[in-house]
Amino acid sequence: MLFCMSARANDASFRSLFEPHRRSITLHCYRMLGSLQDAEEIVQESLLRAWQRRDEVRSTDALRAWLYKIATNACLDELRKSSRRRSLPHLVATPATEVRLGAPADDWHWVEPAPDSLLDAEDDAGRRPDARVSRLQSIGLAFITALQLLSPKQRAALLMVDVLGWQPQETATLLETSVASVNSLLQRARKSVATRSEEGAPQPVTDSDAALLQRFIATWESGDLDAFTALLADDALLSMPPQPEWYLGREAVRQFFGVVWERDSARRRLLPLAANGGPAVAVYRRPLTSDAPYEPSGITLVTIRSGRIAQLTRFGSLKLFPLFGLTTQLAV
Numbered sequence: 001m002l003f004c005m006s007a008r009a010n011d012a013s014f015r016s017l018f019e020p021h022r023r024s025i026t027l028h029c030y031r032m033l034g035s036l037q038d039a040e041e042i043v044q045e046s047l048l049r050a051w052q053r054r055d056e057v058r059s060t061d062a063l064r065a066w067l068y069k070i071a072t073n074a075c076l077d078e079l080r081k082s083s084r085r086r087s088l089p090h091l092v093a094t095p096a097t098e099v100r101l102g103a104p105a106d107d108w109h110w111v112e113p114a115p116d117s118l119l120d121a122e123d124d125a126g127r128r129p130d131a132r133v134s135r136l137q138s139i140g141l142a143f144i145t146a147l148q149l150l151s152p153k154q155r156a157a158l159l160m161v162d163v164l165g166w167q168p169q170e171t172a173t174l175l176e177t178s179v180a181s182v183n184s185l186l187q188r189a190r191k192s193v194a195t196r197s198e199e200g201a202p203q204p205v206t207d208s209d210a211a212l213l214q215r216f217i218a219t220w221e222s223g224d225l226d227a228f229t230a231l232l233a234d235d236a237l238l239s240m241p242p243q244p245e246w247y248l249g250r251e252a253v254r255q256f257f258g259v260v261w262e263r264d265s266a267r268r269r270l271l272p273l274a275a276n277g278g279p280a281v282a283v284y285r286r287p288l289t290s291d292a293p294y295e296p297s298g299i300t301l302v303t304i305r306s307g308r309i310a311q312l313t314r315f316g317s318l319k320l321f322p323l324f325g326l327t328t329q330l331a332v
Contacts, residue, residue, distance in 0.1 A: 086111045162190070219231065
């Protein structure tokens with residue numbers, strides 16, 4: 001059915017057209033920017049731009065592609081503002097040899113996590129199952145991180161074609177370039193992502209993985225360092241953006257937690273989550289001497305491999321808790 005958003009159309013009626021697409025546009029912007037906080041802001045910017053240009057759309061069939069174009073261009077504009085790219089500490093520095101926590105690194109914006117609930121979006125990746133990158137892989141932290149090291153236009157081309165399943169011609173129209181240019185962008189982007197996302201797609205959590213995660217939570221909450229360490233892989237990796245330090249190997253990770261738990265006399269509560277296609281935990285803490293509610297401490301993504309904890313990626317920004325739908329206080 002044809003429609004034209006005339007000057008008489010009010011904001012509420014326009015939002016009713018936009019809202020069914022909000023989550024899929026947010027997911028797309030998260031993939032582009034590597035930050036759910038930034039993605040939320042760009043979605044708001046996209047909504048404003050769409051409202052200002054509402055007369056361009058003449059049918060509901062064209063609305064979805066039009067919104068993707070506006071959101072992609074808003075992301076590209078945002079990426080042009082800063083020369084700093086997002087990554088993770090273990091990809092840009094050597095591992096720490098002693099336990100220390102320096103000042104947050106200013107040279108990088110770090111990749112941030114996103115809840116699996118974003119995958120509930122009925123985006124084009126679900127509508128076009130022949131896309132080269134699966135929906136689960138497309139939200140994996142390794143894939144999101146690899147995307148951030150591409151140029152903005154390479155990133156957009158790869159997402160539109162390989163993740164959302166658009167044709168190169170459609171993508172060329174969106175990016176206002178030629179099909180040949182899109183194919184060139186794709187060739188370089190695919191090669192780069194293939195070499196930088198070696199971990200592959202997240203794997204579904206098995207019953208044994210779930211049991212391991214419960215033991216992991218119990219040992220962390222109890223502070224049993226020996227039991228905690230026994231769950232780690234020999235080559236376990238710990239990183240903690242925005243801190244630049246990271247630790248490699250079971251003994252290095254054990255030493256870090258041993259020092260931190262000894263210095264920080266607190267009780268901890270952990271809530272299991274699903275983030276970036278895999279398991280995660282939200283960590284809350286309170287001082288041993290306090291009867292106050294538990295306060296947010298961080299969100300840690302957990303990679304399980306061959307029955308062991310292979311990687312821990314802790315994100316310390318407390319602004320992430322509301323984005324994951326988490327409470328900012330946990331009752332005793």
